[in-house]
Amino acid sequence: MSFLYFDIIFLTLKISIISTLIVAFISIILIYFLEKNQKLKNIFETFINISLFISPSVLGYLLILILGKNGVIGSFLYKFNINIMFSWWAGIITASIVSLPLMYNNVKTGVSSLDPLYSEIAKQLGATDFQILQKITIPLIKRNILAGMILxxxxxxxxxxATLMLAGNIPGKTQTISMAIYSAVESGDSKSANFLLGVILIISFLVILIYNYLFSKERKNI
Known part of the structure; x- marks a missing residue:
């Protein structure tokens, strides 16, 4: 049983960490490329934020229509023996999609609060757009990026x-802590449910403590 717990906890952390890094990178890149194209920006932001307005089950069904065996993208991938559904990659995809709005909107808020004078002076000194992003924008919105990553x-x-529908609830393969708690409660295994509840609460408190520490440290450096 302890090995099964380890697999569940490890998979949950793996999916959460990888998806967080993915959405952080995507958010920064999207802000960089869309900042000067308002029309395209509005279209992208509609798709990014859509997961905030539909239920997880609806989102899961949409992803099945896209990534399933007969889906728009899934049918193409299946020709190369690539099946997204019922794999831990499906967990990363769903986690990335539902968390992207939180990350993107935090980065967007940070960029919007910056004085455009910084960029204008940098351009006059010969800096490229990428150099401005790397040397000025990202350092100035570190707290926004950190907050977005925590959320x-x-x-x-x-x-x-959404993960349940796309990845399934397969012990040792796609079962995360949330799904394991659901299965334990459904089967009347309160011991496992309570243990996993304790684990996810401890992880949550640790992450919040780390965030508060880094945030307070950042404020002292201002």
Missing amino acids: SFGRAMGEFG
Whole structure:
């Protein structure tokens, strides 16, 4: 049983960490490329934020239509023996999609609060757009990025509905802590449910403590 617990906890952390890094990278890149194209930006933001307005089960069904064996993208991948469904990659995809709005909107808020004078002076000194992003924008919005990553990690760790539909609830393969608790409660295994509840609460408190520490340290450096 202890090995099964380890697999569940390890898989949950793996999916949460990888998806958080993915959405952080995507958010920064999207802000970089869409900042000067408002029309395209509005279209992308509609798709990014759509997961905030639909239920996880609806999102899961949409992903099945796209990534399933007969889906728009899934049918193409299946020709190369690539099956996204019922794999831990499906967990990363769903976790990334549901947490992307949190990360993107935090980065967007940070960028919007910056004085454009910084970029204008940098351009006059010969800096490229990428250099401005790397040397000026990202350092100035570190707290926004950190906040977005914490929120994204928490959302990914607690994801259930969409992941259940796309990845399934397969012990040792796609079962995360949230799904394991659901299965334990459903089968009347309160001991396992309580243990996993304790684990996810401890992880959550540790992440929040780390965030508060880094945030307070950042404020002292200002």
